[in-house]
Amino acid sequence: MPMLKNIYLVSLLLFLSITINAQKKLNNSDAQKIREQIIKKSTSTNTIASDFVQFKHLSFLDKDIESSGKLFFKEPNLIKWQYEIPFKYSVVFKNDKLFINDDGTKSDIDLSSNKAFKSLNSLIVKSVKGDMFDEEKFDVTYFKDKRDNYLITFTSKEASLKSFIGKFELIFHKNNLDVLQIKMIESSEDYTKIVFKNQKNNEAISDSVFNN
């Protein structure tokens, strides 16, 4: 009897976990439609300002490493990640360079000679805007998640990128198509997850924000 009870419990748990993780794959025409809408929205987005919380997941740790701050984006490719908690650190991508302000210690890195990092950077810019639909670089798959938001996975085809990040997962809001979450999954399955909150699109952002 206890055995039976256990089997029942296990199958119930299995069933629950399947339903919880349920992601419905979109058919081709729905996928095509949502792709077009996201690209349209992305081209009409000139600025983004948003709070973010970042979770770094490493399989051997008890807890994810959590940090948070603010993101600023401005067309064509100005981007600033401003970490505030638990440390002050900000990085601006501008003109093929990384400008870093590490709690007052400033430095910059020229990316023009670093192809892999440059392409990763341009992907990050694209992912923030949601426009990553490069079929030469990625296998793209479209889902609806449990909250009916769109979950789109971009699996890297290029070996150089694969060694950093095997897969990007982006979640788009079901109605306004804002990017709600970016998940960058390494080939080891460890990942970085960035969740956006209080996102504001197309509000004026001064260029001086990107002086780091």
Added chain:
Amino acid sequence: MKQFLIRFLITSCLSVFLFSCSLITTKNLIKQTPTEQFVYNPYFNNQTIDYIYKAKIKLAKNNFGGLLIIKKIKEKQHRVVFTTEFGNKIFDFEFINNDFKVNFILDKLNRKIVINALKKDFQLLVKEQNKVMNQFSNKENVIYQSKLNKKDNYYFHENKQLRKIVMTSKKKEKVSIYFDKITNKIAKKVVIKHHNFKMTLNLEYIN
């Protein structure tokens, strides 16, 4: 007289030679009979703690930052991972007893000389238990001498608390590790300083 002069010269030359070759670490220390068989580093030995540090590296005039993550995953087994603030892995090492495994390292850093230098630093940092070869003292400290990878390591204790490890060759100091702001067996500030080239690693505990 001549013989005396020669003897004097030899002695003084020898003493200058000996003096210049003597290790600064043990200067003015009084050698004692060891009271302990082993010396311990208690700062990374709790399996239930994720040791997360914000790292600032200064190499000559260049500055780099990132997160240093240390986790004791089993008895005598540590994982040491360095990532950017953004989360990208720079390297991922594993120390198992005296063995060492590279789980991941960025292509650009994947050179034997870099890996060996990093390995030596972090092995010294996380090694928990070390056999005491000699013991010294001065006014403030009890110092235990131990050996690892053919290098001598001196563990400086102040009020029975480990405050500094100095790695040396026979003649020169190579690396010093300082432990500061210690609460509940966590060193909230750690500095790793290289003496033979200009590199300093500053670690601030953020967890």
